[in-house]
Amino acid sequence: MADLATRPPLLHVARSRLRLRPGQTGVVIAGLVLLTTVAGSLLAPLVWPLDQSAVALDQTRLAPSWTHLAGTDDLGRDVAHRAVYGLRVSLLVGAVAALVATVLGGVVGGIAGTLGGRVDRILMRIVDTIAAMPHLLLGIFIVAMLRPSLGAVIASVGLTHWLSTARIVRSEVLSLRNRPFIDAAISGGAGRLRVLTRHLLPHVLPRLALATTLMIPHAVWHETALSFLGLGLPPHLASLGNMINDGQGSLLTGAWWASLAPGAVIVVVTFAIAVLAARWRDRFDPRVRAELHL
Amino acid sequence: MTSTPHLLADEVTVGYGRQVVLDRVTVRIDRGETVGLRGPSGCGKSTLVRVLALLHQPDQGRVSIDGTAVSAVRYAVPVALRTRVAALFQSPRAAADPRLSLTDLIAEPLRATRTPEAAVRERVTELADLVGLTADLRSRRPHAVSDGQLQRACLARALVHRPDYLLCDEATAMLDASTQAHVAAVIRDYQLAQQAGVLVISHDQTLLERWSDRIVDLAGTAPART
Amino acid sequence: MTTTESVPAPASARAATSRPLLAVDGLGVEFRLRDARVRAVTDLHLTVRAGELLAVVGESGCGKSVLAHALLGLLPGNATTTGHAVLHESDGEPVDLITCGQRQLARRVRGRLVGLVPQSPATALNPVRTGRRLLAETLRAHGRDRADADQLAVDVGLDPADLDRYPHELSGGMAQRLVTALALAPDPALLIADEPTTGLDRPLVDHTLDLLRRRCDNGAAVVLITHDLAAARRVADTVAVMYASRVVEHRDTDELFTAPTHPYASALLDALPDRAFRPVPGDPPMLTALPPGCAFAPRCPHRTDTCAHPPEPTPVAGGGTVACHHPIRTGANP
Numbered sequence: 001m002a003d004l005a006t007r008p009p010l011l012h013v014a015r016s017r018l019r020l021r022p023g024q025t026g027v028v029i030a031g032l033v034l035l036t037t038v039a040g041s042l043l044a045p046l047v048w049p050l051d052q053s054a055v056a057l058d059q060t061r062l063a064p065s066w067t068h069l070a071g072t073d074d075l076g077r078d079v080a081h082r083a084v085y086g087l088r089v090s091l092l093v094g095a096v097a098a099l100v101a102t103v104l105g106g107v108v109g110g111i112a113g114t115l116g117g118r119v120d121r122i123l124m125r126i127v128d129t130i131a132a133m134p135h136l137l138l139g140i141f142i143v144a145m146l147r148p149s150l151g152a153v154i155a156s157v158g159l160t161h162w163l164s165t166a167r168i169v170r171s172e173v174l175s176l177r178n179r180p181f182i183d184a185a186i187s188g189g190a191g192r193l194r195v196l197t198r199h200l201l202p203h204v205l206p207r208l209a210l211a212t213t214l215m216i217p218h219a220v221w222h223e224t225a226l227s228f229l230g231l232g233l234p235p236h237l238a239s240l241g242n243m244i245n246d247g248q249g250s251l252l253t254g255a256w257w258a259s260l261a262p263g264a265v266i267v268v269v270t271f272a273i274a275v276l277a278a279r280w281r282d283r284f285d286p287r288v289r290a291e292l293h294l
Numbered sequence: 295m296t297s298t299p300h301l302l303a304d305e306v307t308v309g310y311g312r313q314v315v316l317d318r319v320t321v322r323i324d325r326g327e328t329v330g331l332r333g334p335s336g337c338g339k340s341t342l343v344r345v346l347a348l349l350h351q352p353d354q355g356r357v358s359i360d361g362t363a364v365s366a367v368r369y370a371v372p373v374a375l376r377t378r379v380a381a382l383f384q385s386p387r388a389a390a391d392p393r394l395s396l397t398d399l400i401a402e403p404l405r406a407t408r409t410p411e412a413a414v415r416e417r418v419t420e421l422a423d424l425v426g427l428t429a430d431l432r433s434r435r436p437h438a439v440s441d442g443q444l445q446r447a448c449l450a451r452a453l454v455h456r457p458d459y460l461l462c463d464e465a466t467a468m469l470d471a472s473t474q475a476h477v478a479a480v481i482r483d484y485q486l487a488q489q490a491g492v493l494v495i496s497h498d499q500t501l502l503e504r505w506s507d508r509i510v511d512l513a514g515t516a517p518a519r520t
Numbered sequence: 521m522t523t524t525e526s527v528p529a530p531a532s533a534r535a536a537t538s539r540p541l542l543a544v545d546g547l548g549v550e551f552r553l554r555d556a557r558v559r560a561v562t563d564l565h566l567t568v569r570a571g572e573l574l575a576v577v578g579e580s581g582c583g584k585s586v587l588a589h590a591l592l593g594l595l596p597g598n599a600t601t602t603g604h605a606v607l608h609e610s611d612g613e614p615v616d617l618i619t620c621g622q623r624q625l626a627r628r629v630r631g632r633l634v635g636l637v638p639q640s641p642a643t644a645l646n647p648v649r650t651g652r653r654l655l656a657e658t659l660r661a662h663g664r665d666r667a668d669a670d671q672l673a674v675d676v677g678l679d680p681a682d683l684d685r686y687p688h689e690l691s692g693g694m695a696q697r698l699v700t701a702l703a704l705a706p707d708p709a710l711l712i713a714d715e716p717t718t719g720l721d722r723p724l725v726d727h728t729l730d731l732l733r734r735r736c737d738n739g740a741a742v743v744l745i746t747h748d749l750a751a752a753r754r755v756a757d758t759v760a761v762m763y764a765s766r767v768v769e770h771r772d773t774d775e776l777f778t779a780p781t782h783p784y785a786s787a788l789l790d791a792l793p794d795r796a797f798r799p800v801p802g803d804p805p806m807l808t809a810l811p812p813g814c815a816f817a818p819r820c821p822h823r824t825d826t827c828a829h830p831p832e833p834t835p836v837a838g839g840g841t842v843a844c845h846h847p848i849r850t851g852a853n854p
Contacts, residue, residue, distance in 0.1 A: 180389040183349050187381055188403025188451065189373040198402075199391055428803060440580040468718065470579040470747040475791035476799035497722040500750075504793035 030275035037269055041088035050085050053236050061255040071257035073243075074250055082238040083261040087269065089239040093153055094219035100158030101219075102212040105165025110204075112166070113173025114196070124170065127163050135160045136225055143231050153232050157219045165211050172204050213277045217270035224266060240266050299360040300324045301346060301379065301459045301491055306355035308341050315341045318355065321510060323459060323491040328482075330506030331495045337512050339495045343463045346493070347381040360458075373407060380457035384464035386444035390436045396447040397422070397432045403454050421450035425480055442473035449477055453484055459491045460484070467496065478505055541741045542568040542591075542710055546603035547618065549583070549590050553598070556808040560586035562765040564603070565833060565841075568710070568743060573736045575744045575756035575773070577788075579804050583765040584745045585639065588714045591617050591743070592636055593625040607633060607710065632662060635708035637716040641695035645687040651698045652683040655705060662706040672701045677727045693720045700728060704735070711735060714745045729755045749792060753777055758840070761785045764805050764815035767833070771840030781836055781847040784816045814845065822846040 044050070056076035064071040070080035112123040130138070139156040146152035176182065176199075185195050220240070226232035227241025235242060240262040247259030301323045308316040315338040323329050333339055344350035345357060351367045358364060359378060364371060383389040390399055400421055404414045422432055425446040436444050445465065452460060460481065466474035482505070485492045494506050502509050549561040560583040568574045576584045589595050591605055605617040607629070615629060630636075638644040646654060655673075656666035670680040676697040687695060700716060713732060717725040725748075732742045733755040746752055752759050753773060760770040761782065769782040780786040790796040802819035805811065811818065817827035826845045833841040 180383050180385070181391045183344070183347070184381070184383075184389050184448070184451065185391075185402065185406065186349065186368050187347055187376060187379070188406055188455065189377045190403070190406035191373075192369050194406050198406075202393055426803065430806075442580050468747075471749050471788055471791040472579055472800040475793070475797050478793075478797065479799060497725075498750075498793070499722075501793040504797055 024279075026275055027279050030272040033268060033272040034276065037087060037265075037272075038091065041084055041091060044084050044088060048081065048084065050081055050238070052085070052238060061250060061253065061258075063255075064257055070261035071255065073246060073255070073258040079243070079258055079261045082243060083240070083265050085238040086240040086243050086262055087265050089150075089233065089237065090220045090223055090241070090266070091216075091269075093150070093157060093223040093239075094216040097154045097157035097161065097219040097222075098212045098215040100154065101162040101215055102165055102208060104158065105162035105167075105211075106169050106204075106208055108162070109166035109169030110173060113170040113177065114200075116174070116177075120170070123166075127166050130160075131163045135222070139222060139226060140229070140231055143226060148231055148234065150233060153223050153226055156226060157222045160222070161215055161218060165208070165215070168207060168211055169204055172207055173200060176200055176203055210277060210280055213273065213280065217273050220266060220270065298324045298326065299458070301360075301493075302358045303342065303346055303352075304356050304358065306342070306345055306352040306357070308338065308345060308350065308352050316345070316352070319512065321346070321493075321512075323493050325458060325491045326485070326489040327508070328485060328492040328494060328506045330502035330509040331493060331512055332497065332499065332502055332509060333512030339512060340463055342512070343381055343461045343493070343495065346459075346461055347379050348376060349381075377403070377407070377455040378457050379459045379461065380452040380455065381461040381463065382445075382449055382452050382465040384467055386441055386448045386468075387436060389448050390444055392436050395433050395435055396427060396439065396444075399436075399447050400450045400454060403451060407455070417454060418450075421453060422447075424453075425450045426476065442469050445469060445473070445477060446480075449480060456488060457490065458488070459493070461493045461495075463495050464497070465494075466501070467498075474501070540567045540608065541570045541572075542566075542605065542607050542743075544591075544603070544605045547587070547590065547605055548602040549586050549595065549599055550601075551596075551599050553808075558807045559765050559810060560599075560807060561590060562810075564767055566760060566767065566770065568741045570709070570741050571736050571739050572757045573733060573742045573744060573755055575746060575752035575759045576762055576767075577746060577749055577752050577759060578762035579788075579800075580747060581804065581807065582762045583807070584762050585714055587762075588636070588712045588743070588745050591712060592630060592634060593617065593622060594636075609633060609709065631658070631706045631708065633709055635703040635706060635711045637700050637703045637711065637713040639714045639718065641692070641699040642687070644699050645695060647687050650684050650686055651678075651690070651701075654698070655683065655701060658702055658705040664705065664707075668705075669701075672705060675704070676701045676731060677724060692718075693724055696720055697724070697728070700731070707740075709740055711740060711742045712745070713742060715747070716744070717746070717748065717751060725751065726754070749789065761788065764810055765807060766815065766843060767841075768816065768844065769840070769842045770833075771836065771842075772838070775838055775840065779848075781842045781849070782816075782844045783820045783822050783846070783848060786848055787819075814843075822848075 054077070056072070059072050059076035060074055062068050062072040062076075068078050068080065070078075070083065072078055108123055108127070112120040138160050142156040142159055143152045146155060182195060182199055185199055190198070223232060223239065224241035224244065227239050228245045230245065232241050233239045243262040244259050247262070250256075250258040303319060303321045305318045305320055306316055307314065307318055319338070319342060321329070321331070321342065331339060331342075341350065345352050348357065348364060348367050348371045356363050356365065359375060364375060391402075394402065397418055400418045401414050404417060409417075427443065427446055427450070431439055431443055439447075445468075462481065466477055469477065481492060484490060494502065496502050544564055544566040547561055547564040548559070551558040551560060564587065566574065576587060578584050586595070590601055595601065601618050603618060606614050607617055608614045615624065615633070617625070617629065617634070620629070652669055655669040659666050659668055669683060673680045673683050678694060678697045678701065682690065682694060687698075690698065696716065696718065703711060711732070716732070717728050720728060729751055732744060736742050736757070744752065744756060756773045758770060759773050759776050760767045761776070761784065762768070763784050769776065769780065769785045771781075776785065777789065780789055784800070787800040790798050791800060800819060805815050805818070812830070813828040814820070814823070814831050817823040820827070824846065831843045831845050833843045836842050836847070
């Protein structure tokens with residue numbers, strides 16, 4: 001918990017880092033939400049350890065109260081407590097899967113864009129073919145082949161989400177490749193490697209990082225969907241999808257709170273990431289940046 | 295044909311798809327002279343510059359520098375040969391990496407060829423002075439300077455390797471009269487001092503007459519569109 | 521590409537003696553940036569009459585584009601404006617373009633009264649509409665027949681067949697002609713053309729300029745913002761030379777080109793390739809740090825201590841104004 005004295009400087013730092021104008025409190029709130037959730041889920045094992053398999057059959061389906069902030073589920077487990085751990089798993093899956101997708105997409109898109117010609121055509125047709133299949137179906141197929149586990153879920157998400165990244169990187173490289181400033185660099189004596197590292201990559205990387213950030217919420221949702229279908233993580237492991245899945249049974253018995261906390265957490269976190277990513281995109285968008293150019 | 299060293303596009307033909315852009319075009323630029331080139335838009339003036347700057351492979355014909363035929367293009371051309379021909383384009387915004395400060399922009403070709411940093415700094419200062427960029431401007435990035443200031447930085451970059459040939463593709467078309475005269479004066483002085491060959495492409499007849507030693511018409515050698 | 525042959529209007533037919541259409545009075549525009557204030561337009565006075573073509577010329581960054589945007593209320597949020605720019609409509613109340621507010625601008629002014637030919641056509645065109653659809657929408661919105669689209673295309677030198685293409689399929693020059701046609705479609709009383717000839721080759725430049733000229737001859741007014749002095753000379757009735765956010769000289773075109781009185785105007789004309797082909801010495805000042813007096817003084821061969829005070833625009837013999845303490849007088853009369 002940040003005490004009151006540290007708050008103004010934190011706001012101030014956030015403002016100057018993100019080049020905020022007064023009134024853009026939404027971005028600050030989103031940042032604080034994300035900071036709190038990420039820090040909370042990282043530190044949780046130290047301050048609030050959870051035994052994943054523990055049950056308390058004498059405390060099932062308790063409504064939210066001061067002892068159980070978000071109530072308890074069918075097996076008497078504290079929903080708030082498990083939601084923190086669920087987010088931890090979901091964010092881990094989201095971040096790692098987004099990274100896998102970015103690397104894969106970056107390499108494929110980069111090769112297609114740089115080499116062009118037949119290589120480009122073949123690679124992009126493969127991308128189109130995979131993109132034509134429903135993500136979730138493909139994800140289910142991958143998990144089914146690898147048997148449900150953390151690694152399988154990450155693979156499932158990563159292997160289905162690299163397509164858009166590949167397209168972004170390819171189009172970026174293609175549009176850069178024929179720009180006169182690349183010609184000028186070649187004319188000035190720059191070699192292939194230097195053009196790639198000094199003139200192409202620095203332009204592609206911010207877009208790539210942005211694509212990764214925007215992918216995290218997608219990946220979190222994908223994991224949730226898989227777990228909800230019972231294909232994700234082992235049932236005793238707290239993940240947001242597992243919890244929502246468990247909670248749907250409780251809904252019928254009137255224990256609506258069992259799905260509420262994990263559902264709310266996923267919405268809030270997704271929203272916070274989206275707000276920050278949108279702000280970040282605006283900063284890289286040359287049209288926005290050029291606004292003040294006379 | 296033995297004479298002054300020259301840059302030559304010999305019977306060059308270039309087409310994109312079915313459309314022929316340059317049809318057996320021959321242009322010769324001697325060291326020490328400024329050749330003006332005019333022709334309607336779409337007649338392939340910019341393509342000719344890319345061919346002469348060894349950036350585009352002609353379908354037929356060849357380019358030679360001081361009598362040596364060069365069949366490679368882009369990265370395949372030895373650096374020592376590549377840097378003897380420099381080009382200055384119409385839009386300085388498109389020709390400048392938006393991430394680099396003007397100093398880094400001018401220094402880039404030197405760093406790309408592994409020049410010692412002290413020598414880089416000395417040469418960049420010399421050139422920035424030559425094109426009249428104030429110290430305040432040099433640390434700025436392209437989006438914070440005007441077209442005219444950016445084109446002067448691009449000119450400095452083009453001269454950084456002391457090229458024997460300089461190709462100016464409508465290089466002053468977007469500039470105001472004062473900057474145009476300034477850029478032309480710098481190029482003129484350089485051309486005289488280095489005995490360089492300069493190709494000036496422009497739609498402005500008055501400018502060509504004032505600036506170049508002789509004027510070549512491209513319209514006569516290339517077919518019109520379609 | 522064929523262009524219709526056209527003859528520039530003779531200077532004698534350019535005499536524009538009708539009523540003032542636009543009166544700009546003490547216009548100022550200032551931008552607030554993170555760490556600085558930029559004065560892009562300072563205390564600017566201009567009048568444009570119906571049937572008059574006014575060219576605003578100057579080096580890039582002198583504030584001429586900002587003037588165009590101020591007149592259309594298109595400045596970004598960090599800009600503050602002062603002064604007035606009153607447009608006298610033939611049938612209706614005069615509108616102050618600076619103070620009337622966005623609603624009035626949107627409903628009454630933009631397009632209908634004041635048209636803009638923007639500087640970068642690529643970003644001004646909706647990428648998912650063909651040229652024909654864009655033109656038809658504009659024509660219909662202003663109560664004109666959509667069939668006029670072909671005629672408009674021909675007027676601006678665009679092949680009507682090219683109207684069926686999408687913006688990305690057009691070359692820079694074609695896109696420029698399309699935005700010109702779009703600005704002309706509502707038949708505005710005042711047309712502001714911000715560097716309308718960028719990216720066009722000579723025949724098309726001339727064609728576009730003659731098109732603007734013909735609009736004036738039909739009674740409209742045009743403000744042509746350009747860096748191209750030859751273009752201004754070809755079609756303008758009067759020329760305003762801007763330097764560091766101010767108009768330093770506003771004269772009849774022929775008089776300005778034969779006998780400029782402001783040292784800057786004179787130096788700028790000397791940079792033309794058919795004259796001395798010599799750049800104006802020194803560098804233009806930054807708009808963030810303008811000197812308190814005459815902004816041209818540091819580069820001026822005629823400067824004295826008086827130049828530490830800002831010069832007021834004063835009338836010149838033969839019409840027009842100049843803002844200089846030491847205007848050049850052409851003494852010798854042959």
